[in-house]
Amino acid sequence: MTAKSRIPSPNPSLAPSRIPSPSPSRPPSATCPPARSVPPFPPLRVGRGGDRLRRAVRRRRRGAAAGLAVAAAALAVGGTEAQASRGSAPPEVRVSRGAAPSTPVRMVSAPVRIADAATVRLLRPGDRVDVVAAERGEPPRVVAAGARVSEVPAPEKGVEDGGALVVLSVPRETARDLVGAGSVSRLAVTLC
Numbered sequence: 001m002t003a004k005s006r007i008p009s010p011n012p013s014l015a016p017s018r019i020p021s022p023s024p025s026r027p028p029s030a031t032c033p034p035a036r037s038v039p040p041f042p043p044l045r046v047g048r049g050g051d052r053l054r055r056a057v058r059r060r061r062r063g064a065a066a067g068l069a070v071a072a073a074a075l076a077v078g079g080t081e082a083q084a085s086r087g088s089a090p091p092e093v094r095v096s097r098g099a100a101p102s103t104p105v106r107m108v109s110a111p112v113r114i115a116d117a118a119t120v121r122l123l124r125p126g127d128r129v130d131v132v133a134a135e136r137g138e139p140p141r142v143v144a145a146g147a148r149v150s151e152v153p154a155p156e157k158g159v160e161d162g163g164a165l166v167v168l169s170v171p172r173e174t175a176r177d178l179v180g181a182g183s184v185s186r187l188a189v190t191l192c
Helices: 049-059 061-078 080-085 117-121 172-184
Strands: 107-114 128-134 141-151 164-171 186-191
Touching: 107 117, 107 172, 107 186, 117 164, 117 186, 128 172, 141 172, 164 172, 172 186
Parallel strands: none
Antiparallel strands: 107 164, 128 141, 128 186, 141 164
Protein backbone atom coordinates (compact mmCIF):
# COMPACT_ATOMS: atom_id res chain seq x y z
CA MET A 1 0.00 0.00 0.00
CA THR A 2 1.14 3.44 -0.75
CA ALA A 3 1.10 6.45 1.54
CA LYS A 4 -1.60 8.15 -0.46
CA SER A 5 -4.13 5.41 0.04
CA ARG A 6 -3.66 5.25 3.83
CA ILE A 7 -4.30 8.94 4.65
CA PRO A 8 -8.00 9.70 4.85
CA SER A 9 -9.18 12.65 2.78
CA PRO A 10 -10.19 15.72 4.90
CA ASN A 11 -13.13 16.43 2.59
CA PRO A 12 -15.45 13.42 2.24
CA SER A 13 -16.71 14.63 -1.14
CA LEU A 14 -13.18 14.33 -2.53
CA ALA A 15 -12.73 10.84 -1.17
CA PRO A 16 -13.12 8.07 -3.69
CA SER A 17 -16.62 6.71 -3.55
CA ARG A 18 -17.04 3.04 -2.89
CA ILE A 19 -20.79 3.09 -3.51
CA PRO A 20 -21.64 2.75 -7.13
CA SER A 21 -23.62 5.77 -8.35
CA PRO A 22 -26.80 5.39 -10.29
CA SER A 23 -26.57 6.36 -13.90
CA PRO A 24 -24.19 9.30 -14.33
CA SER A 25 -26.63 11.40 -16.35
CA ARG A 26 -30.35 11.17 -15.75
CA PRO A 27 -32.80 12.28 -18.39
CA PRO A 28 -34.77 15.46 -17.41
CA SER A 29 -38.15 14.88 -15.83
CA ALA A 30 -41.15 15.07 -18.09
CA THR A 31 -43.15 17.18 -15.53
CA CYS A 32 -40.69 20.11 -15.41
CA PRO A 33 -41.43 22.82 -18.04
CA PRO A 34 -38.58 24.14 -20.14
CA ALA A 35 -36.85 27.35 -18.99
CA ARG A 36 -38.14 30.60 -20.50
CA SER A 37 -37.13 34.25 -20.31
CA VAL A 38 -39.16 36.78 -18.31
CA PRO A 39 -41.28 39.00 -20.59
CA PRO A 40 -40.80 42.78 -20.27
CA PHE A 41 -43.36 44.60 -18.12
CA PRO A 42 -43.73 48.14 -16.74
CA PRO A 43 -42.33 48.73 -13.24
CA LEU A 44 -44.67 48.30 -10.29
CA ARG A 45 -45.59 51.45 -8.44
CA VAL A 46 -46.51 51.03 -4.79
CA GLY A 47 -47.61 53.52 -2.15
CA ARG A 48 -49.94 55.54 -4.41
CA GLY A 49 -52.92 55.37 -2.01
CA GLY A 50 -52.13 58.78 -0.47
CA ASP A 51 -53.03 60.57 -3.70
CA ARG A 52 -56.56 59.23 -3.56
CA LEU A 53 -56.97 60.54 -0.04
CA ARG A 54 -55.68 63.98 -1.03
CA ARG A 55 -58.05 64.14 -3.98
CA ALA A 56 -60.98 63.14 -1.79
CA VAL A 57 -60.13 65.85 0.73
CA ARG A 58 -59.82 68.46 -2.01
CA ARG A 59 -63.23 67.52 -3.38
CA ARG A 60 -64.88 67.61 0.00
CA ARG A 61 -63.49 70.76 1.56
CA ARG A 62 -66.78 71.67 3.11
CA GLY A 63 -67.10 68.27 4.73
CA ALA A 64 -63.60 68.57 6.14
CA ALA A 65 -64.30 72.10 7.36
CA ALA A 66 -67.48 70.94 9.07
CA GLY A 67 -65.59 68.07 10.68
CA LEU A 68 -62.96 70.46 12.00
CA ALA A 69 -65.66 72.77 13.30
CA VAL A 70 -67.30 69.88 15.15
CA ALA A 71 -63.96 68.87 16.65
CA ALA A 72 -63.25 72.45 17.71
CA ALA A 73 -66.70 72.74 19.25
CA ALA A 74 -66.27 69.48 21.14
CA LEU A 75 -62.94 70.66 22.53
CA ALA A 76 -64.36 74.05 23.47
CA VAL A 77 -67.46 72.62 25.16
CA GLY A 78 -65.37 70.17 27.16
CA GLY A 79 -63.28 72.91 28.77
CA THR A 80 -64.21 74.64 32.02
CA GLU A 81 -63.67 78.10 30.52
CA ALA A 82 -66.39 77.50 27.92
CA GLN A 83 -68.82 76.30 30.59
CA ALA A 84 -68.12 79.33 32.75
CA SER A 85 -68.67 81.73 29.85
CA ARG A 86 -72.19 80.51 29.08
CA GLY A 87 -74.77 82.92 30.39
CA SER A 88 -72.20 85.33 31.80
CA ALA A 89 -72.55 89.09 31.77
CA PRO A 90 -71.39 91.12 28.75
CA PRO A 91 -67.62 91.52 28.64
CA GLU A 92 -65.98 94.48 30.26
CA VAL A 93 -63.04 96.31 28.76
CA ARG A 94 -59.85 95.53 30.67
CA VAL A 95 -57.73 98.52 31.51
CA SER A 96 -54.02 98.33 32.26
CA ARG A 97 -52.84 99.41 35.72
CA GLY A 98 -51.17 102.61 34.54
CA ALA A 99 -54.07 103.83 32.40
CA ALA A 100 -56.75 106.16 33.64
CA PRO A 101 -60.18 104.57 34.04
CA SER A 102 -62.35 105.22 31.01
CA THR A 103 -66.08 105.18 30.53
CA PRO A 104 -67.61 101.72 30.18
CA VAL A 105 -67.99 100.47 26.64
CA ARG A 106 -71.58 100.18 25.43
CA MET A 107 -72.37 96.77 23.96
CA VAL A 108 -74.74 96.41 21.00
CA SER A 109 -76.33 93.42 19.28
CA ALA A 110 -74.94 92.86 15.79
CA PRO A 111 -76.54 90.36 13.39
CA VAL A 112 -73.79 88.67 11.37
CA ARG A 113 -74.15 86.25 8.45
CA ILE A 114 -71.59 83.43 8.76
CA ALA A 115 -70.68 81.59 5.55
CA ASP A 116 -70.80 78.07 7.04
CA ALA A 117 -74.30 77.32 8.32
CA ALA A 118 -73.17 74.05 9.94
CA THR A 119 -70.77 75.94 12.18
CA VAL A 120 -73.52 78.32 13.30
CA ARG A 121 -75.70 75.36 14.31
CA LEU A 122 -72.98 74.42 16.82
CA LEU A 123 -73.19 77.78 18.60
CA ARG A 124 -75.28 78.44 21.71
CA PRO A 125 -76.13 81.74 23.44
CA GLY A 126 -73.30 82.67 25.80
CA ASP A 127 -70.51 81.14 23.68
CA ARG A 128 -67.47 83.28 22.95
CA VAL A 129 -66.30 83.43 19.33
CA ASP A 130 -63.71 85.12 17.16
CA VAL A 131 -65.06 86.36 13.82
CA VAL A 132 -62.63 85.95 10.93
CA ALA A 133 -62.97 87.64 7.51
CA ALA A 134 -61.56 85.73 4.54
CA GLU A 135 -61.19 87.55 1.23
CA ARG A 136 -59.81 85.97 -1.93
CA GLY A 137 -56.11 86.66 -2.35
CA GLU A 138 -55.83 88.22 1.12
CA PRO A 139 -54.75 86.62 4.39
CA PRO A 140 -57.60 86.06 6.86
CA ARG A 141 -58.03 88.71 9.54
CA VAL A 142 -59.82 88.72 12.89
CA VAL A 143 -62.63 91.28 12.86
CA ALA A 144 -64.01 90.62 16.35
CA ALA A 145 -62.23 88.76 19.14
CA GLY A 146 -64.09 87.23 22.09
CA ALA A 147 -67.57 88.30 20.95
CA ARG A 148 -70.43 86.80 22.96
CA VAL A 149 -73.20 84.97 21.10
CA SER A 150 -76.52 86.57 22.09
CA GLU A 151 -78.86 84.61 19.87
CA VAL A 152 -78.84 81.95 17.16
CA PRO A 153 -82.00 82.48 15.05
CA ALA A 154 -83.66 79.52 13.36
CA PRO A 155 -82.32 78.90 9.84
CA GLU A 156 -84.16 80.62 7.00
CA LYS A 157 -86.15 78.39 4.68
CA GLY A 158 -85.14 78.49 1.04
CA VAL A 159 -81.59 79.70 1.71
CA GLU A 160 -79.37 76.70 1.04
CA ASP A 161 -75.83 78.00 0.61
CA GLY A 162 -76.19 81.56 1.90
CA GLY A 163 -74.78 80.76 5.33
CA ALA A 164 -76.60 81.36 8.60
CA LEU A 165 -77.33 84.28 10.87
CA VAL A 166 -75.98 84.74 14.40
CA VAL A 167 -76.45 87.71 16.75
CA LEU A 168 -73.31 88.81 18.61
CA SER A 169 -72.91 91.19 21.55
CA VAL A 170 -69.99 93.48 20.67
CA PRO A 171 -68.86 97.10 21.20
CA ARG A 172 -70.35 99.62 18.75
CA GLU A 173 -67.05 100.08 16.84
CA THR A 174 -66.65 96.34 16.40
CA ALA A 175 -70.24 96.13 15.12
CA ARG A 176 -69.35 98.66 12.40
CA ASP A 177 -66.28 96.60 11.48
CA LEU A 178 -68.41 93.45 11.27
CA VAL A 179 -70.93 95.09 8.94
CA GLY A 180 -68.15 96.37 6.69
CA ALA A 181 -66.32 93.05 6.58
CA GLY A 182 -69.53 91.10 5.98
CA SER A 183 -70.36 93.19 2.91
CA VAL A 184 -67.06 92.49 1.10
CA SER A 185 -65.88 89.08 2.37
CA ARG A 186 -67.05 85.77 3.77
CA LEU A 187 -67.12 85.56 7.56
CA ALA A 188 -66.32 82.53 9.72
CA VAL A 189 -66.30 81.95 13.47
CA THR A 190 -64.03 80.03 15.81
CA LEU A 191 -65.01 79.14 19.36
CA CYS A 192 -62.86 80.70 22.07
